[in-house]
Amino acid sequence: MEKVIEENKQGTSLVLEQKADNKKKLFIESYGCQMNFSDSEIVASILADQGYNTTQNLEEADLVLVNTCSIRDKAEQTVRKRLEKYNAVKKINPGMKVGVLGCMAERLKSKFLEEEKIVDMVVGPDAYKDIPNLLAEVEEGRDAINVILSKEETYGDIAPVRLNSNGVTAFVSITRGCDNMCTFCVVPFTRGRERSREPKSIIEEIQDLSAKGFKEVTLLGQNVDSYLWYGGGLKKDYEKATEMQKATAVDFAQLLDTCASQFPKMRFRFSTSNPQDMHDEVLHVMAKHHNVCNYIHLPVQSGSTRILKEMNRQHTREEYMELVDRIYKIVPGISLSQDMITGFPTETEEDHQDTLSLMKYVRYDFGYMFAYSERPGTLAARKLEDDVPEEIKKRRLQEIVDLQQSIALERTKRFVGQTVEVLIEKSSKKSDEHWSGRNSQNTTVVFPRGAYKVGDFVNVKITDCTSATLIGEAIGYSEMQ
Ligand code: SAH
Ligand code: F3S
Numbered sequence: 001m002e003k004v005i006e007e008n009k010q011g012t013s014l015v016l017e018q019k020a021d022n023k024k025k026l027f028i029e030s031y032g033c034q035m036n037f038s039d040s041e042i043v044a045s046i047l048a049d050q051g052y053n054t055t056q057n058l059e060e061a062d063l064v065l066v067n068t069c070s071i072r073d074k075a076e077q078t079v080r081k082r083l084e085k086y087n088a089v090k091k092i093n094p095g096m097k098v099g100v101l102g103c104m105a106e107r108l109k110s111k112f113l114e115e116e117k118i119v120d121m122v123v124g125p126d127a128y129k130d131i132p133n134l135l136a137e138v139e140e141g142r143d144a145i146n147v148i149l150s151k152e153e154t155y156g157d158i159a160p161v162r163l164n165s166n167g168v169t170a171f172v173s174i175t176r177g178c179d180n181m182c183t184f185c186v187v188p189f190t191r192g193r194e195r196s197r198e199p200k201s202i203i204e205e206i207q208d209l210s211a212k213g214f215k216e217v218t219l220l221g222q223n224v225d226s227y228l229w230y231g232g233g234l235k236k237d238y239e240k241a242t243e244m245q246k247a248t249a250v251d252f253a254q255l256l257d258t259c260a261s262q263f264p265k266m267r268f269r270f271s272t273s274n275p276q277d278m279h280d281e282v283l284h285v286m287a288k289h290h291n292v293c294n295y296i297h298l299p300v301q302s303g304s305t306r307i308l309k310e311m312n313r314q315h316t317r318e319e320y321m322e323l324v325d326r327i328y329k330i331v332p333g334i335s336l337s338q339d340m341i342t343g344f345p346t347e348t349e350e351d352h353q354d355t356l357s358l359m360k361y362v363r364y365d366f367g368y369m370f371a372y373s374e375r376p377g378t379l380a381a382r383k384l385e386d387d388v389p390e391e392i393k394k395r396r397l398q399e400i401v402d403l404q405q406s407i408a409l410e411r412t413k414r415f416v417g418q419t420v421e422v423l424i425e426k427s428s429k430k431s432d433e434h435w436s437g438r439n440s441q442n443t444t445v446v447f448p449r450g451a452y453k454v455g456d457f458v459n460v461k462i463t464d465c466t467s468a469t470l471i472g473e474a475i476g477y478s479e480m481q
Contacts, residue, residue, distance in 0.1 A: 018053045026052040027061035032069025038171045040067045041160035068104035070186045072373035087118040103190035113143045126150035149192035156201035175221030183312045183379035194235040219270040225277035227252035253281035260289035267291045276314035283330040295442040299339035303358030304351035335441035337366035343393030344372045345384035365411045367404040409467040421478040445470045457481045
């Protein structure tokens with residue numbers, strides 16, 4: 001693969017891997033979670049072997065693929081608007097083919113081909129290796145669809161083509177699917193049962209990234225703490241594993257420990273952690289390695305034990321608080337972030353107050369907050385009436401957003417006067433004279449460029465901040481350099 005360096009608007013170099021002989025053009029865009037962005041890099045790799053190079057220009061594309069999200073109704077509406085846009089371009093360029101990938105493809109299946117004339121191909125998250133065959137069907141004028149969910153597929157054998165990469169940070173997926181069946185969530189239906197990827201292929205991918213100059217890897221999965229490799233197969237079938245398989249099984253703490261030890265000049269993050277599966281071993285690995293970042297995304301969804309039960313989350317408010325206590329004790333200085341849902345069916349004002357008080361207890365650095373959106377087919381949709389009026393959902397959402405912002409400002413302020421280690425990722429949005437990167441706790445740090453370059457690890461003395469950004473001055477390379 002040849003590396004093409006392009007300049008984007010902020011002057012950041014994008015590394016696009018292209019094959020010189022490839023004549024066809026693929027336009028691929030992704031919506032939703034990081035897993036989708038990561039999956040699109042696998043799809044781009046599969047298509048690179050079929051004669052496609054990626055393009056950022058929709059008008060010149062031979063094939064347009066959209067990797068879709070079903071998590072909330074709004075996410076699906078966004079994708080529908082994009083499909084309208086492709087339809088308009090297709091009128092000018094009738095040879096262009098359009099495919100839908102990801103969770104919406106899985107959820108709507110053949111309905112897509114029936115109702116959306118624009119769509120030529122529908123591919124679920126476990127069927128990307130079938131895309132070459134599906135394209136052949138499309139060429140022959142047939143509708144092409146594969147939405148079969150797999151017990152084994154982890155794409156461990158495919159080297160992703162890094163898309164829109166800054167050449168410094170990358171995502172490496174370690175698990176697929178989810179077994180948790182939270183009652184509000186469509187993911188277990190669209191992404192299938194949980195399975196883990198072989199450690200060897202994970203390490204090889206990181207080795208390859210390291211050789212290419214990448215400095216930070218985020219290990220990715222719907223529930224990374226539940227990672228368990230025992231020779232293949234579904235997580236739920238672990239009980240059936242042989243004694244030998246169990247003796248050599250690798251869990252998340254071991255995987256993280258291996259990554260951090262083998263690549264001391266790279267730093268590691270992971271996402272997402274489900275509170276029920278987060279064990280102290282992982283916390284001790286975080287405390288042991290300087291290059292495992294001090295940040296955990298720990299979605300809670302609600303501060304009310306009653307609502308947590310209705311959501312089928314496997315912990316109470318108190319258990320979550322105890323976990324947070326242990327995290328702060330074992331990994332001092334760590335930052336936490338949350339996902340929260342307001343207006344889940346039956347949520348009362350008292351439940352909402354429980355959410356606010358939990359937020360004050362935990363003091364999250366960041367938060368991703370949503371109004372409940374009923375998803376067809378989920379347990380909540382089947383069993384519970386979506387009975388919290390829209391305006392109440394919105395008001396409660398605003399209250400938690402406002403509280404999160406005021407906590408975030410205080411949390412960010414704690415760094416003022418300190419020196420933090422930053423990996424330089426890109427130019428600052430506001431000024432080409434400044435670099436932007438993140439500290440270990442995941443807070444964005446902006447500082448004058450000096451003689452440093454993208455990919456450098458530097459110590460930055462923090463002089464000022466806003467609620468989400470630290471401002472400072474680089475004082476030299478850090479120990480990671
Ligand atoms: N474990 C996953 C969670 C995926 S969904 C992960 O890797 O992040 C991301 C977030 O979307 C959830 O944590 C939840 O807060 C929110 N969400 C999921 N379903 C939702 C729904 N039906 N309505 C509103 N928000 C939802
Ligand atoms: Fe969804 Fe719960 Fe899994 S939020 S992705 S079912 S952990």
